[in-house]
Amino acid sequence: MGQESRKPRRQSIISMAVIGVIASILGIAAGLAIDWFPAQGSTQAKDIDTLWDVLIICSVPMFVLVTVVVLFSVREWREKPGEEATDGPPIHGNTRLEVIWTAAPAIMLVSLCTYAAIVLGDIEEAPAGNEARVAVTGEQFTWTFEYTGSDGTKFSTNQLYVEEGKSVRFDVKSKDVLHDFWVPEWRMKIDAVPGITTGFRITPTKTGVFPVVCAELCGLGHAFMRQSAHVLPSDKFATWMDQQVARVKEGGSDAGSGGGAPADGGAPDDAEPGGDSGGGAAAADGKAIFDDPANACASCHTLADAGSNGQTGPNLDEVLPGQSVDEVRTSIVDPKAQITDGFPDVMPTNYGDTLTPAQIDALVTYLTTATAK
Ligand code: CUA
Numbered sequence: 001m002g003q004e005s006r007k008p009r010r011q012s013i014i015s016m017a018v019i020g021v022i023a024s025i026l027g028i029a030a031g032l033a034i035d036w037f038p039a040q041g042s043t044q045a046k047d048i049d050t051l052w053d054v055l056i057i058c059s060v061p062m063f064v065l066v067t068v069v070v071l072f073s074v075r076e077w078r079e080k081p082g083e084e085a086t087d088g089p090p091i092h093g094n095t096r097l098e099v100i101w102t103a104a105p106a107i108m109l110v111s112l113c114t115y116a117a118i119v120l121g122d123i124e125e126a127p128a129g130n131e132a133r134v135a136v137t138g139e140q141f142t143w144t145f146e147y148t149g150s151d152g153t154k155f156s157t158n159q160l161y162v163e164e165g166k167s168v169r170f171d172v173k174s175k176d177v178l179h180d181f182w183v184p185e186w187r188m189k190i191d192a193v194p195g196i197t198t199g200f201r202i203t204p205t206k207t208g209v210f211p212v213v214c215a216e217l218c219g220l221g222h223a224f225m226r227q228s229a230h231v232l233p234s235d236k237f238a239t240w241m242d243q244q245v246a247r248v249k250e251g252g253s254d255a256g257s258g259g260g261a262p263a264d265g266g267a268p269d270d271a272e273p274g275g276d277s278g279g280g281a282a283a284a285d286g287k288a289i290f291d292d293p294a295n296a297c298a299s300c301h302t303l304a305d306a307g308s309n310g311q312t313g314p315n316l317d318e319v320l321p322g323q324s325v326d327e328v329r330t331s332i333v334d335p336k337a338q339i340t341d342g343f344p345d346v347m348p349t350n351y352g353d354t355l356t357p358a359q360i361d362a363l364v365t366y367l368t369t370a371t372a373k
Contacts (some may be wrong), residue, residue, distance in 0.1 A: 001075075001206030002363030005090065008072075008076060012072065012076060015058055015071050016068050016069070017048050019068055020061075020064050020065060020068045023064045023067075023068070024060055024061040024064045027060035027061075027063070027064060028056060028057055028060045028061075030249035031048065031053075031056035031057075031060055032053060032056060036052065037052075037184070038184050038185050039185060039189070039206065040185070040187075040205070040206070041183070041185030041186050041188040041204060041206040041208075041210060041231070042185070042187065042202040042203055042204050042205055042206075043123075043202070043203040043205055044123040044186065044188055044202050044203070045186060045187045045188055045205075047119050047122060047123050048119070048123070048187040048188075049187070050119075050261070051115070051116060051119050054112075054115065055112065057109060058112060059171060060263060061254055062105070062108070062222050067229035068334070071120070077195070083230070087113040108353070123188075124200065124201065126167075126201070127167040127201075127203070128356060129167075131166065131167035131168060131169050131201065132162065132166055132167070132168040132169070133148070133168070133169050133170075133171065134146065134147060134160070134161060134162070134168060134169075134170050134171070134175070134316045135170075135171045136149075136160075136170045136171065136172045136173070136181050136192070136220075137173050137174070137175060137192075137201075138172070138173070138174045138175070138180075138181065138192035138214065138225075138351075139174065139175035139176050139179075139314045139348065139350065140176050140177065140218060140219050140221060140225075140344060140346060141218070141219065141220075141222065141224055141225040141296070141348055142158065142225060142227070142296065142348040142350060142354070143158070143160070143179075143181070143212055143214070143225070143227050144156050144157075144158060144350060144353065144354060145157050145158070145159070145161075146151045147241070147244065149159075149241055149244070149245035150241075150245075150274060153245045153249065154248075155244045155247075155248045156353060156354070157244070157354065158227060158294050158295070158350075158354035158355075159228050159229075159294045160183075160205050160212055160227065160228065160229040160230065160325075161229075161230045161231060161232060161237065161240055162229065162230070162231055162232070162237070163231075163232060163233075163234055163237035163238075164203075164204050164205070164206070164207050164231050164232065164233050164234065164237070165203065165205065166203065166205070167201055167202070167203045168201060168203070168204070169199060169200075169201040170190075170199050170200045170201070170202075170204060171198075171201060172190055172192045172197065172198045172199050172200075173192060173196075173197050173198075174192035174193060175194070176194065176218075177194065177218050177219065178192065178193060178194070178216045178218060179191070179192040179214045179216050179217075179225065180189055180192065180214055180216035180219050181212070181214075182212070182213045182214070182215040183202075183210050183211065183212055183213070183229045184210070184211065185206065185210045185229075186202045186204065186210075186215065186229075188201075189203075189215055190200050190214075192215060195205070195318065204231040206231060207231045207232060207233055207361070208230075208231055209228050209229070209230050209231075210228070210229045210231070211226055211227075211228065211229070212226065212227040212228060212229050213225075213226055214226070219346060220312060220344050220346050221296075221300070221346045221348075223295075224299040224300060224312070226296075227294045228294055241242065247356075251356075258339075281305055284356070284358045284359045284361070284362035284363075285362060285366075286363045286365055286367065287305070287306060287360040287364025287370075289355065289359050289362060289366070290303065290306050290308075290323075290363060290366060290367070291306055291308075291362045293328065295354075295355070296348075297314070297363075298310060300312035300313040300346075300347070301313045301315070301316050302315040302316060303315075303316045303317060303367075303370065303371070304317050304319060305370035305371070306370070307343075309312055311345075312342075312343075312346065314340040314343055314348060316367065316371060319340060320367055320368065320371035321371050321372065323368075325364055325365075325368055328364050328368055329360065329364045329369055331353055332351050332352075332360060332363065333352035333360065334349070334352070335349060
């Protein structure tokens, strides 16, 4: 057999076009129908989700075009029986085709990048009025949030509280390795980089409790580096701020200075409870503190009384019996003092900052009684 025509038949081109259009429509419809993200929790979320939709609308037809042409070519120009010994046809360049397939994707890419840059600029623009600021510090394996009250009093918490409808700027730092500060409902996220301060701003639009997630593999406890973001209406947020400031002042400690330690402890008392808003520290419940996901005790430790079966840290039912109250306390506020053989040195070292002395007392009491049986 001689060289047959290597031009695609007109009929093939028409069927490719029809298949391509149908596949694109189906692909775009599926892409837009899928709920990719959690509910929108900030003003930034809307713009980001729209950007995502535009990317789907542009990239699905591109993918379909390439796939259809590849599959068609494989079918049309495959080696047919009897052609095993023949050379393929000589290939000449096609300048016009090459210009088109270089220019078209380039124009598309530059357009989408420009659009994305404009969206990013818009959502990162500083608000006209004043905005709240929260200092976020990541460390293996916990987040700490530091606030400054209207009178300049500083306090820190292990749960994030922000005000609905008010722009808040996060200044993000890391004490050790790379982490990444992310609340999926707000869409924005940024790396916490040792040595520099990064950050982003959002305006929460939805009250409720949302997960704070570390989105950068940062070590063995990475998966447990999850806390909560509480978005409160303005009046409740103001009440919460007042309570925190009042508590710091009652504690009699200067912000961040450590302050006076309780009689038998060693924990600085400049910290605040991470419980629910308005929750009193007076009757701190040790089991609730252990169970609170923000404290992440249960995620790493097995404790029969609490029904937890974490494997990252020592099994408390095995190691705690026989330990004194002071030994248990030291293991919580200064875990590096003694590392149990066979376990990694990954326990957060800031429980002395994020729990109040009363909460640590309650936790120690709970742990010693729960494992004494
Ligand atoms: Cu911190 Cu992952």
